Amino acid sequence: MNHRNLIACLCLPPLMMAADFWQEKDPAQWTEKEITRLRTNSPWARDASVEFNMGRMGNSPGGPGGGPGGGGMGRGGGMGPGGGLGGPPPDMGSGGPGGMSSPKMIVRWESAAPLLEAEHGTAKTPVSEWAREFYVIVVSGLPAGGRRGGEEASDGQGGRNPMGPASMKEVTSLKRKNKDPIAPARVEMLPTSNGSLIAFLFPRTDPIDADDREVSFESGMGPLGIKCKFMLKAMTYHGKLAL
Numbered sequence: 182m183n184h185r186n187l188i189a190c191l192c193l194p195p196l197m198m199a200a201d202f203w204q205e206k207d208p209a210q211w212t213e214k215e216i217t218r219l220r221t222n223s224p225w226a227r228d229a230s231v232e233f234n235m236g237r238m239g240n241s242p243g244g245p246g247g248g249p250g251g252g253g254m255g256r257g258g259g260m261g262p263g264g265g266l267g268g269p270p271p272d273m274g275s276g277g278p279g280g281m282s283s284p285k286m287i288v289r290w291e292s293a294a295p296l297l298e299a300e301h302g303t304a305k306t307p308v309s310e311w312a313r314e315f316y317v318i319v320v321s322g323l324p325a326g327g328r329r330g331g332e333e334a335s336d337g338q339g340g341r342n343p344m345g346p347a348s349m350k351e352v353t354s355l356k357r358k359n360k361d362p363i364a365p366a367r368v369e370m371l372p373t374s375n376g377s378l379i380a381f382l383f384p385r386t387d388p389i390d391a392d393d394r395e396v397s398f399e400s401g402m403g404p405l406g407i408k409c410k411f412m413l414k415a416m417t418y419h420g421k422l423a424l
Contacts, residue, residue, distance in 0.1 A: 225293045231407055317380055319378040324405075
């Protein structure tokens with residue numbers, strides 16, 4: 182190795198130099214730290230981009246103007262694997278309208294083989310059963326407004342709660358270039374040791390393959406639009422696309 186290449190290698194972040202543990206190690210040997218990384222910062226777990234559009238509160242209950250996407254983008258950060266529909270409301274510091282900051286959310290492809298392997302030695306969740314028919318994607322870090330089990334809460338005036346899971350279902354989809362969006366067939370609450378996650382179940386009847394290159398998850402909750410892009414080339418596990 183010449184001097185220039187040596188300097189370039191030394192400048193690489195440690196995670197770029199290290200082999201992906203999920204490709205190199207048996208799942209039974211994965212450490213808690215590695216599993217946390219898989220669940221929060223891996224090809225299957227990405228920070229969501231969160232958009233504020235307060236005008237959405239007077240429109241449909243999901244994305245801005247009836248779909249996920251609107252004004253005032255703020256970058257969402259990561260949370261641990263438990264994440265929290267049952268946790269405290271998001272930080273309302275500076276950054277968003279009226280001084281609010283974007284909630285920090287993670288979107289995770291829970292039905293992917295390495296995520297299912299990460300359940301080894303822990304209490305099993307329903308995801309492995311759901312994964313036979315559905316792509317299962319979970320969102321952590323949502324505000325507390327959508328936490329009432331699988332039921333849609335009332336807005337107190339006889340209408341639907343714009344912060345509830347069923348309202349989110351209406352504006353959630355997986356999008357691929359030059360193909361029809363895939364809508365979720367079901368929305369479920371997924372209990373964890375740190376609270377509940379909201380799980381979107383997308384039917385596998387319209388298969389996603391490597392030629393699609395990338396898939397965008399889009400959803401909404403009250404005044405929030407939620408987006409997350411997944412790069413399929415990176416989502417391989419033992420040589421196969423893992424979704």
